[in-house]
Amino acid sequence: MPSRRRLLAGVGVGAVGIAGGTSVLDVEFAADTVSASTSGETDWPMARYDPSGTGYNPSATGPEDGVEVAWQQDTESNMYGLSAPILVGETLYAVGQQSLVAFERDTGEIRFTRDGQYWSSPARAPARAYRSDTLAVCGREGLYGLSAGGGYEVLGRSIGTERWHSPGQESQRWSSSSPREQSPVTADETVYGIVPNTDRVVALDASSGRVRWERTVGDERSTGSNRPAVRDGVVYVSSYPGDVVAFDAETGDVHWSAKPDPGEETPMTYYEFHPPTATDEGLVVPYRTGVVLLDPADGSVLWEYTHDGNATDGSAAVADGTVFVTDGEESLHAIDLERGEREWTAEYVPDTDPVVADGIVYLGYQFPELVAIDAETGERRWRYEEATYFTQPIVGDGVLYVLTDDGLLALEEAE
Template sequence: MVPNSPLSRRAVLGVGGTVAAGGLAGSVLATTGDAQSVQPGESTFSDWPLERYDPAGTGYNPDVSGPGESVQVKWRTELNDFRGGRASPILVDDTLYAVGAGVAALDARDGTVQYAVEGSYLSGPGVVPAEAYRSKTLVVAGSQGYVGLNSRGGATLLGRRFGFERWHQGGEPPSRFTIGALPTASPPVVADGVVYVADAVTDRLAALDPSSGRERWHTEVGHENASGQPGRPAVHDGTVYVGWWPQGAGAYDAQTGVQLWQQEVDGDIVFSPTAMDDRVLFPDPEGVTALDPADGSELWRFDHAGNVTDDGAVAVADGTLFVVSDTEDRSLHAVDVTTGEERWRVPDVAREATPVVADGVVYLAADGFDVVAVDAGDGTVHWRFETENGAGTPAVSDGVLFVSGGYESVYALEAGR
C-alpha cells in the first residue's frame, strides 16, 4: 500500500495528541559530574538490553508497546557535550544507557542522570552479568578495541573516578579520523553470558568473557581478500552470523568460532544480519537476501532499488520484515519474510534508518532528525516527532520510546493525550 498523501517531513502529527515546537516537558539539564550508584529495585520497564533488542537483531519485543498512534514528550535530558549520534540507547533494570562522547546512565522513569562519564566510545552499549562482580558489565567499543565498564559508574574521590573501567580488550586505533556524529563502530552483542564483538578495524570476530574481557575465541573475517569490516553480528540458536565488505556472509559456531559456512550475496556492501529459525536476512544497499541458516544457500532475494550507504539493518515482526530504501522517495518497505514478496511500501518516510517494532507500530529515525511511527499492518504514518539535533535508532519499552538525540539530548516519548 502506498498512501496518497504522505506527510510533510517537518510536520508533527498525532491521533489524539499534538507535539508542537517548544512543548517539551520534564526537561533536565545535566552535566558530567560525580557518579551516582544505580540502585536495584522493582522494575518499572521491560528490558531492551541491546541495540535492535535481542542477539538475533530482530528489533522486536512482542511483549512491549510504544507510544502508538499519538506522541508527546515524557521527559528530555540534556548532557553537556554528549554528541549522541545514531547509536541506540539500551534499557536494563530501569536504567537507560546512552553512548556519545562518553557514557551516560539515566533513570528511565524521569530522565534523572545517575552518572555521565566522558570518554572515547564509538558504539552503542551492551550489558551483561559478570560473575566476578556484584554489578553487571557495560560493554562498548573504545578507540582501540572494546572495553568493559562498571554499569553502576564506579565511584569518585577527590575529583577522580575509580572502578569504572574493568577491562580493555586490545585492538587498533581507527585508520581515519571521524568527523560528525558518534558513535561509528559495531555494537557488542550479548548472548548466553558471552559478549560477541565484530571489530571493523582489525576484521576480527571474537567471543569475550564479560568479567575479564579474555578472548574465548577469535577469527578473521574477509581479511584474506583485503576486505572485511564486519558489522554487528547476529546470534541465534548457537550460531553467530556476520556480514562483511564487500559481499561476504558467514556463520560461525558460537562456542568454538569454527566457520560453518561462507557465502557471497548480491550487493556492493553487506550490512548487519538478522537471524531467525529458518532463515538469516542479510541487507545491502539495494535489497535483502534470505539465506538458509544450515548451509548459506539463497532462499530469496528482495530488491528495493535503493542506494543505502549506512548500515541499513532490518526489523522482523510477526512474519514481516521492514527495511528502508534510500531512493528518491525514501520508502519504508514491508516484505513477507517467507516469500520475499513486498506487502506494502510507504514513501517519504526515512533514509539511512534502522527500524524497530512494538505492538503493531514501526518506529524509526527519518533523515536523522525526525522520529516516525508507521502502522505495521498497512503503512499508515501515525506521527512524526522532530528532534533538535538528530536522532538514532530507538529503544522501546512499556509505552515509551527512548531516543538518543544527536549531540546533547536524550528523549523519552509517550502516548499523547
C-alpha cells in the same frame, strides 16, 4: 523493598593533613548493585534489542496515535552522532562522544556520568564475578567492559568503571563526523563484537574480557565487517564485500562461509552487505539494492527481494513474520519473511534501522524527523520534528526513548 534500586552514597574524607596543609577528598559513589531487571518492566538491553538483531521486543509498547514529551534530559557532554540508548531495569544508558551517561527511567534524572572514548551503543551482559552487570561497548582502542553501576568518581576521575579492555588498536581513520563503530552483541555471559578498524570478530568473557576465540571475516578485498547476529548457538557475521560466515558461538569453529553469487545481471553493489538479522526462517541480510534470505544451515539463498534503491546503511527489523527495511531513496519496505514478497511500501527517505513494538514501526535518523508507521498497513501514525537530530529509538512500557542533539528524550502517548 523500594521500587527503585538506585543507591547513591556520598563519601567524604576531609581534614587530611599533608605537609602541614589540608586536602579534602570528595568522592561520589554509585553502588555497584545494578543488575538485570527483576521488576517486570520491559527492557531493551542492546542495540537492535536482542542478539538476533531483530529490532523487535514483543513485550514492549510505545506511543501509537500521537506523542508528547514525558521528560527531556540535557547532558553536559555532547551526545550527538552515536547510536541508540539501552534500557536495563530502571536505568537508561547512553554513550556520547566523551562519556557514558546513566539516566533514571521514569524521570530522566542523571544517575552518573563517566568519561571515556566510547563509540557505540552498550550491550548488557550478566557478569558472574561482579554484583552488577557488565556493559560491553566499542571504544577508540578496542572493546571495553564497563560497570553498569558506574564505579565511582574521585576528584573528577572515574575509578572502577572499566573492568577490562580487549585487544585493539587506535583508529587512524579521519572523519568530519562523529566516530561510530559496530555495537557489540551479548548472549548469556559472552560478548561478541567486531574489533574496531579490523575484520576480526571476537568472543569475550563478560566478567574478565578474556578472549574465548577470535576469527577473521572476509578476504583481502574486505573493507569492514558488520555487527554480529547470534541465534541458536551460531554467530553470523557479514562483510561489505559480500562474505557471510557462520561461527560456532562456543568454539569459533566455522560452520560455513558463503559468498552468494548474484549472477550476471545483478550489479556488484550486491556485495555491500549490511548487518544480518537471524530468524527461524533464515538469515536476513540487506544490501544496497535489496535483501536476501540465507539458509542458516549452509548459507544458500532461499529468496531475494530487489527494491532497486541505494541503501548504503541500515539493517532489517523482523517482527511477526515481516521484514522491515529502508531502501535509501524513498521507501520503507514490508516483506513477507517466508516468501520474500512485498506486503507494502511507505514513504520514508533515509537509510536507517527500524524498530518494532506492538504493531508499530519506529524510525529515527540524522534527519529532523521521528516517525511511527503502522506495521500492518504502512499508514503513518505520527511524526515528531522538535529536534534537529534523532538516533535509532528504543521502546519500553508505553514510552519511546531517543537521543537527540539536546540529550535524551522520552516520548509518551499524547492526551
